[in-house]
Amino acid sequence: xxxxxxxxxxxxxxxxxxxxxxxxxxxxxxxxxxxxxxxxxxxxxxxxxxxxxxxxxxxxxxxxxxxxxxxxxxxxxxxxxxxxxxxxxxxxxxxxxxxxxxxxxxxxxxxxxxx
Amino acid sequence: xxxxxxxxxxxxxxxxxxxxxxxxxxxxxxxxxxxxxxxxxxxxxxxxxxxxxxxxxxxxxxxxxxxxxxxxxxxxxxxxxxxxxxxxxxxxxxxxxxxxxxxxxxxxxxxxxxxxxxxxxxxxxxxxxxxxxxxxxxxxxxxxxxxxxxxxxxxxxxxxxxxxxxxxxxxxxxxxxxxxxxxxxxxxxxxxxxxxxxxxxxxxxxxxxxxxxxxxxxxxxxxxxxxxxxxxxxxxxxxxxxxxxxxxxxxxxxxxxxxxxxxxxxxxxxxxxxxxxxxxxxxxxxxxxxxxxxxxxxxxxxxxxxxxxxxxxxxxxxxxxxxxxxxxxxxxxxxxxxxxxxxxxxxxxxxxxxxxxxxxxxxxxxxxxxxxxxxxxxxxxxxxxxxxxxxxxxxxxxxxxxxxxxxxxxxxxxxxxxxxxxxxxxxxxxxxxxxxxxxxxxxxxxxxxxxxxxxxxxxxxxxxxxxxxxxxxxxxxxxxxxxxxxxxxxxxxxxxxxxxxxxxxxxxxxxxxxxxxxxxxxxxxxxxxxxxxxxxxxxxxxxxxxxxxxxxxxxxxxxxxxxxxxxxxxxxxxxxxxxxxxxxxxxxxxxxxxxxxxxxxxxxxxxxxxxxxxxxxx
Numbered sequence: 001x002x003x004x005x006x007x008x009x010x011x012x013x014x015x016x017x018x019x020x021x022x023x024x025x026x027x028x029x030x031x032x033x034x035x036x037x038x039x040x041x042x043x044x045x046x047x048x049x050x051x052x053x054x055x056x057x058x059x060x061x062x063x064x065x066x067x068x069x070x071x072x073x074x075x076x077x078x079x080x081x082x083x084x085x086x087x088x089x090x091x092x093x094x095x096x097x098x099x100x101x102x103x104x105x106x107x108x109x110x111x112x113x114x115x
Numbered sequence: 116x117x118x119x120x121x122x123x124x125x126x127x128x129x130x131x132x133x134x135x136x137x138x139x140x141x142x143x144x145x146x147x148x149x150x151x152x153x154x155x156x157x158x159x160x161x162x163x164x165x166x167x168x169x170x171x172x173x174x175x176x177x178x179x180x181x182x183x184x185x186x187x188x189x190x191x192x193x194x195x196x197x198x199x200x201x202x203x204x205x206x207x208x209x210x211x212x213x214x215x216x217x218x219x220x221x222x223x224x225x226x227x228x229x230x231x232x233x234x235x236x237x238x239x240x241x242x243x244x245x246x247x248x249x250x251x252x253x254x255x256x257x258x259x260x261x262x263x264x265x266x267x268x269x270x271x272x273x274x275x276x277x278x279x280x281x282x283x284x285x286x287x288x289x290x291x292x293x294x295x296x297x298x299x300x301x302x303x304x305x306x307x308x309x310x311x312x313x314x315x316x317x318x319x320x321x322x323x324x325x326x327x328x329x330x331x332x333x334x335x336x337x338x339x340x341x342x343x344x345x346x347x348x349x350x351x352x353x354x355x356x357x358x359x360x361x362x363x364x365x366x367x368x369x370x371x372x373x374x375x376x377x378x379x380x381x382x383x384x385x386x387x388x389x390x391x392x393x394x395x396x397x398x399x400x401x402x403x404x405x406x407x408x409x410x411x412x413x414x415x416x417x418x419x420x421x422x423x424x425x426x427x428x429x430x431x432x433x434x435x436x437x438x439x440x441x442x443x444x445x446x447x448x449x450x451x452x453x454x455x456x457x458x459x460x461x462x463x464x465x466x467x468x469x470x471x472x473x474x475x476x477x478x479x480x481x482x483x484x485x486x487x488x489x490x491x492x493x494x495x496x497x498x499x500x501x502x503x504x505x506x507x508x509x510x511x512x513x514x515x516x517x518x519x520x521x522x523x524x525x526x527x528x529x530x531x532x533x534x535x536x537x538x539x540x541x542x543x544x545x546x547x548x549x550x551x552x553x554x555x556x557x558x559x560x561x562x563x564x565x566x567x568x569x570x571x572x573x574x575x576x577x578x579x580x581x582x583x584x585x586x587x588x589x590x591x592x593x594x595x596x597x598x599x600x601x602x603x604x605x606x607x608x609x610x611x612x613x614x615x616x617x618x619x620x621x622x623x624x625x626x627x628x629x630x631x632x633x634x635x636x637x638x639x640x641x642x643x644x645x646x647x648x649x650x651x652x653x654x655x656x657x658x659x660x661x662x663x664x665x666x667x668x669x670x671x672x673x674x675x676x677x678x679x680x681x682x683x684x685x686x687x688x689x690x691x692x693x694x695x696x697x698x699x700x701x702x703x704x705x706x707x708x709x710x711x712x713x714x715x716x717x718x719x720x721x722x723x724x725x726x727x728x729x730x731x732x733x
Contacts, residue, residue, distance in 0.1 A: 017426075024426045024585065026408030027366055043327030044525060044561045045487035047575050056712060060690055081410065081579065084330035084368060085152050086487035086559075087188020087494045098155030105688070105717060 001030075026080075034069045034076030036114045038062075039093040043082030049089040050104075055079060057104035058092075061111065074114070118386035120394040122271045125262070132263035143177045143198040143222055145169075146252060148191070150184025150337050151330075151370050156191035157210060164214035165194075169222065177222050183251045183338030186495030190233070195252065200225055205233045238510045239492050244473055244499045246481045247457050251338045255374050258381040261341040267387050269463035270345050273352050274395040277463075282353035283309065286459065289467035290479035295321055295413075295452030296527065296556045298478075298545030304449055307437035308354050311447035316356045318347055319443060319450040321418060322364035322371070325410040326528030327579065329559030331483040332453035334495050336364065336371035339457060340378035344401060346456035348388065349463060351399045354449060358398055361443070363418050365406040372405055379403070410529075410583035414631045415450045417585070419443050428585045429631035452557070454483060475501035478544035482558055486512050489519065489564040498543070505539040508562055519564040522663075523647070527556025529576045529583075530636030532643030533569065552643040554636065568665035569648040570655055574602045576640035580633060591634035594625040598641060605652060606666040608659040615652060619645065660731025667711040670730045674715070676701045678725035685715035685726065 004022065008015040022028040040046075040055045059065060062075055069076040085091045088100035099110055119125050147153075147162040165179050187193050190207035196217070197203050204227045206217060213231060221227050233240070245251075253260040261267070273282050287302030308316055320343060324332040336343065343362070351357035364372050379401050382388040390398045404422050411417045412427040415436055421427035422443060434441030442448025458480060462470045471479040478500035484507065487493050491513035498507060504524060508514070515521050523533040532553035534541065541547045548555050563572070577599045586592045598621050604610045622638030629635045645652060654660045661669040674685070674694075681699040693709045696702030702725075704715065719726040 020426050024409055025406075028407065044528065044559065044575070045328045045493075047327075048488045048561060048563055048567055048572075053713060057714075060712075080367065081325065081583075082327035082330070082367070083151075084324075084333045085155050085188070086328055086330060086485055086561075087152050088155060088191070089487065089493075091155070098151075100155055103717070104712075104714065 029067075031067060032069060032073070032076075034073055036075050036094050037078060038075055039078045039080045039083070040066075041081075041083045041085070041089070041091040041093075042079045043086060043089075045086035046082075046090040051090040054090050054092065054102055054104055054107075057107055061107055075111070116384055118384070120386060120391075122275055122393055122395075125267060125271055125393060128259070129262050129265070129268075132259040136260065136263045139178060139180075140197070141176075141199060143174075143196065145177065145179045145222070146182040146195045146197070147179070148184050148193045148195070148251075149181050150188075150334060151368070152188040153184055153191045153193065154370070158192035160211050161192045161194060161209045161214060164211040165218065168215050168218040172218070172223065174222060181254050181256070183253070183255050184334050184495065185251045186248065186334065186497075187233070187492075188495060189491075189493035196221060196227070198222075198225070201227055203235065205235070206231050207233050239496075239513065242502075242506065242511050243497050244481050245497050246461065247335060247342075247454055247483055248338065248495070248497050250342070251334075255338055255340055256377055258341060258378065258385060258387075261339075265464055266341050266460070267345055269460040270348050270352075270387065271393055272463060273349050274393060274397050279309070279353045279355050282349060282463065285467050286353070286462055289462045289470040290474070290477075291455065291458055291462060291470065292478065292545055293452055294454035294458070294482065294557070296530070296554060298555060301451060301455055304437065304451070305350065305354055307435070308442075308447045308449045311437060311439055313356055314439075315358070315446050316354055317443045317446055317448040318350050318354065318357050318360040319418070319422070319448055320347055320360065320362040320453055320456050321413065321415070321450050322362055322368075322453045323406050323413040323418060324365060324368075324453070324557060325413045325583075326530075326557050326559050328487055328525070328561045329485045329528060329557050331485055331495060331558045333368050333371050335453050335457050335483070336368070337374050340375045341382065342457040342460055343375070343453055344378055344382050344388065346459035347401060348392070348399050349459050350449065350451070350456065352397060358400060360399065360401045361404050361422055362401060363404045363406060363412070363422060365412075366408060367406075372403060376403055409585075410579075411585050411631070411633050414633060417631065418450065419448065426585075428587050429633070431630055454558075473499035475542065475544060477546060482543065482555075484543070484558045484560050486560050486562070488525075488561040489515055489567070490562040491516050500544050501542045503540050503542050504534065504560075507543065507560065508539070512562065515562070515564050519566065521562070522565050522567055523563050523569070525553075525561040525563065525572065525640075526559065527554035527639070528559050529579045530554055530632060530639055531556045531559075532639045533563070533572065533647065534643070535647040552639060552646060554639070566663055566665070568606075568661055568663035569644040569651045570602060570606050570661070571663075571665045573641045573644045574599065574606060577602060577637070580637040584633065584637075588629045588634055590625045591629045591637065594621050595637055597621055598625075598638070602641070605655045606661070607668040608655060608666075610652075610656040612653070612656055614656070615645065615649075654731070658731050662730070664728045664730045666730075670711060670728055671706060672704055672709060672711065672713070672715055673727055673729060674702045674704055675725050675727060678723055680723050680725070682720070682723070684718050684720065688714050688718045690714060
């Protein structure tokens with residue numbers, strides 16, 4: 001919110017309009033991002049192939065809801081609408097790495113490789 | 116590189132580039148396909164491994180190259196080896212460890228490692244008609260390879276030999292229809308802008324490919340970026356008074372943006388974009404405008420607002436973008452999809468008749484499709500329009516994995532619908548698909564097997580459109596959540612038959628009273644699932660049963676006492692400690708504690724298969 005106020009003040013745009021833009025586009029965020037941003041793909045193909053279960057397992061593993069960040073700032077969790085890797089579903093991205101055909105049982109191993 | 120200042124210079128460059136390609140063909144070429152899917156699967160490591168293995172052996176006749184994605188996304192990393200003796204060999208499912216053997220036996224020994232190759236006469240490859248994707252075996256970062264494959268010939272032809280209206284006529288004759296979804300004839304779209312009062316005009320490339328389950332445009336931008344640039348330049352010439360074009364690409368596609376930026380810079384350097392193109396006096400510039408993650412920006416008026424720096428809300432049409440006051444910055448504008456632009460150079464270079472030689476009566480040319488979901492060969496395919504769904508799913512796609520049954524196929528993303536098995540012989544074209552309640556959309560084909568619940572799928576798409584609705588129209592903003600609420604109740608076993616009527620009524624109202632395509636088409640997933648799978652809805656409502664065993668409120672997990680060996684794996688893995696039992700004792704799931712995550716079913720060893728999922732009275 002303080003950031004929105006600064007943008008509004010300096011650009012001389014009503015804060016409602018700034019908020020309108022920020023909430024409209026997914027690439028703007030209002031909470032800090034973790035050191036590693038986990039994006040779980042919820043596109044149709046990933047959904048059909050178990051993306052929801054992957055997300056549920058991650059939520060449990062990290063004790064996080066989407067758009068939240070771990071207390072130590074190590075991970076933040078997001079869902080995205082299709083990473084365009086539908087041939088590899090279900091997919092999740094951690095930072096720039098895309099993990100393909102992820103099984104919930106593999107999550108612990110994958111997460112532990114990110115400090 | 117010196118700027119090309121005439122068509123003659125372009126021709127001599129083409130000859131040089133062709134000679135270089137021919138020189139390469141005498142050698143053994145290893146092409147590692149580095150699209151987004153490939154990189155995600157570790158293609159970079161495979162590429163490095165080839166370099167590592169080849170270098171110490173000093174194989175002077177082997178060259179290792181980079182190429183774009185060839186669409187075998189489910190089999191990545193993929194590499195193609197082309198050698199004078201064996202011709203083309205495609206290796207699938209590679210990893211670093213497989214590289215040494217390929218180098219030893221194939222590159223050195225001259226014998227392909229057959230067990231890792233994909234047969235070139237497999238229906239997957241043979242039934243396709245590769246046109247838009249015809250440069251995927253080239254390096255997209257090298258403009259000269261594109262030029263060697265007759266790239267920019269069409270631009271040279273229109274600039275020196277054709278009048279603008281002849282270009283529009285040729286595109287009209289080809290029968291090309293907009294590949295973004297609605298299938299509006301491209302030439303007619305152009306004519307509207309041509310006939311708008313003169314003054315500055317714009318062309319825009321819509322690369323905001325937001326449909327989940329579709330990434331054809333990403334593949335074209337990553338693999339054949341110059342075809343899009345050339346198509347836009349030809350369009351700019353045909354429409355007239357266009358000096359500036361924009362490519363709006365969604366920010367989720369970093370590699371596509373990078374590849375296209377590189378291609379635009381190269382085209383500029385070579386004098387194929389910018390002032391005085393090929394010495395003809397023609398001037399055209401392209402800038403990329405990355406999106407910021409909003410699905411509705413794929414709607415043309417939303418997209419224009421977004422380029423103008425506003426919130427991407429769609430608005431009432433008319434004025435249409437082609438009209439004065441309706442386009443970008445108020446100027447007449449033509450907006451075409453990536454794939455439409457990409458088709459233009461070949462229509463001009465090879466002729467409208469060539470383009471129209473495949474397809475059916477009203478639908479000419481090819482369409483790229485993303486064949487994904489529960490199908491054996493997932494990936495990007497290109498087929499003539501009018502091919503039947505069954506041919507795509509069963510012949511090219513190789514059918515459904517794990518011996519499961521085909522249930523339905525979803526086309527057109529959140530605006531589309533599901534098509535059940537009884538209509539699987541429908542041709543894929545802009546008339547037949549909408550007649551079933553779905554839409555062609557941009558080309559996502561998501562195959563679903565018997566384990567997909569249609570109520571759940573309808574819910575999934577409505578959640579999507581609810582999240583992506585811009586909120587301008589009340590019916591869309593408030594109506595979709597209302598529909599979703601009813602669906603949620605149904606999936607929890609609390610729905611009523613009357614609820615289905617309300618659902619249909621809401622759907623009709625939202626479709627009739629929303630401004631843009633997002634709202635108007637948002638009820639399609641519900642309407643088609645209701646139309647073809649009403650019995651499934653009724654099972655949820657009347658029998659409190661989810662036939663596909665997906666809706667978690669209606670599903671319970673049990674350990675089969677006669678099969679359980681008491682191994683303790685599920686007990687250890689259960690995240691909530693709902694399973695009791697001991698070594699060599701039959702395990703039991705406490706239904707009050709169970710959160711229905713399905714972990715026990717996943718971890719129970721297949722040789723025991725002691726965990727089952729039950730819904731209703733079974």
